[in-house]
Amino acid sequence: MCEASDCIFCKIINGEIPSAKVYEDENVYAFLDLGQVTKGHTLIIPKLHTKDIFHLDPVVAEKLFRKVPMIARAIQKAFHPVGMNLLNNNSELAGQSVFHYHLHLIPRYGADDTFS
Ligand code: 5GP
Ligand code: ZN
Secondary structure, eight states, X not given: OOOOTTOHHHXXXXXXXXXXXXXXXXXXXXXXXXXXXXXXXXXXXESSOOOSGGGOOHHHHHHHHTTHHHHHHHHHXXXXXXXXXXXXXXXXXXXXXXXXXXXEEXXXXXXXXXXX
């Protein structure tokens, strides 16, 4: 499923770079963000290399977003956050640093969160 040989998220999907897997199926991979903005911070990515939302095939998007509530609930069950932010950066200007589409799931715990 990897298309971009220099893409770190394709390397994570292929197992060339280790990751803490949260969920995987034939279309989607979810894993803990190395940065952990809050505990349980997770990224959901399509296995098909896709640069950003502007290049995301609607069929691939549907397969990815269908899994979001289930993965959010799994994070909720594991880490017991009070709430959760979903975030997606597209373009360097908008804060994207890895150019393989990804959706951030950022659990929220309250006053001590380092994320606002
Ligand atoms: P962006 O800034 O593109 O929205 O988010 C990219 C995210 O990828 C960052 O939150 C960063 O911590 C995460 N990241 C970058 N390299 C790796 C890596 O090798 N492994 C994991 N698990 N996360 C990574
Ligand atoms: Zn990729």
